[in-house]
Amino acid sequence: MNFEAVKSIYMFEMARMRRTLLQSVISPVITTSLYFIVFGTAIGSRIQSVEGVSYGAFITPGLIMLTLLTQCIGNGSIGIYFPKFTGTIYEILSAPVAMTEILLGYVGAAASKGLIIGVIILITASFFVDIRIAHPFMMVVFLVLTAVTFSLFGFIIGVWAKSFEQLNLVPMLIVPPLTFLGGSFYSINMLPPFWQAVSHFNPVLYLVSGFRWSFYEIADVNPLISLGMIGLFLVICLSVIGWMFKTGYRLRS
Template identity: 70%
Template sequence: MNIEAIKSIYVYEMARTRRTLLQSIVSPVLSTALYFVVFGAAVGSRMEAIDGVSYGGFITPGLIMLALVTQCVSNGSAGIYFPKFTGTIYEILSAPVAFTEIVIGYVGAAATKGMIVGLIILATAAVFVDLHILHPVMMLLFMVLTSVTFSLAGFLIGIYAKNFEQLSLVPSLVIPPLTFLGGTFYSIEMLPPFWQAVSHLNPVLYLVSGFRWSFFGTSDVDPTISLVMIGAFMLLLLGVLSWIFKTGYKLRP
């Protein structure tokens, strides 16, 4: 394992975050804080508790997941897209650096950025709503697995994207609807049976539900199933990435 190669890629990507601090950290934190102000404090104070949890607390895990997933996909895709755009990707591919080392460097940096944003939002949420984390270890496990998995997904998007429009398509048009319809603002038990079944086709439901369980001990889906789903998705993405680097698909002319 070429530790120096991993370190070089990781440090370079993290340095890019410092240069774009407002966009990378401040903007998503402020945007999510507005949700806490509007839905947690203003609207939430007028709504009944869900499964014994105040509405402001109930939506907190989903909002953290929304920011976490969006940031991981965006950072993961941008990290590999810009070397493709500038042509420096060929220097990386021709260097004595293995596929696993490239992925660990880029995906590790994207996941770290997402975790930083997620933890800052978690601290911000504590200002607006009353939070109690019943299973802190599981909460961190869900955050780490989600960060790595969606950073891998972003990495794949960055490889596939031909232009900036395709690069921003998934973070802006796909992830928010999936998150909002994945039980962020409600329990799927409130839905008719048919729509409950449809909701189980939404992969984000398992993320939000498992993450909410780590806070309050209540969930729409068994947390074990949530972990299995995240693990299976991660393995699928790793398999696709391995094939891409072996074949050079979208990487070599």
């Protein structure tokens, strides 16, 4: 393992976060604060509690997950797409660096950025609502697995995309609706039986449900099933990336 290569790629990607603090850190914090003001105050005043938890506290895991998914996919995709766009990807591919080392550098940086933002959002939320974490270890497990998995997913999008329009297609048009419809702001038990069944086909439901369970021990889906679904998606992403590296799909042409 060429740790120096991994470190170089990782530190280069992390430096981008320092150069774009307004976009990378301040913007998500402001957006999340507005969610708490609008949803937590305006709607929360009409919804006293959800399954015994105040509405503002109930939506906190969903907001963290929404931000985490968006940040990890965005960082994971732009990290590998930009070298393709500028042509520097060929310098990386021709260097004595294994594909796994390239993957560790880019995905590790994307996941780290997402985790940093997630922790900042959690701290920000504590100023608005009373948060309790029933299972801190499981919260970290869900947070890390989700960050790594969706950074890998973002990496796939970055390799697949041929333009900036394609690069933003999934993060902007697909992920937010799935997150909003995945129980981020409500419990699916509030839905009619038909829509409850439909919601189980939304992968984001399992992420939000498992993450919320680590806070308040309430969940729409069994936490073990949620953990299994994240693991399954992780394996699928690794398999797709393995195929991309093996065939050179949109990397060597």
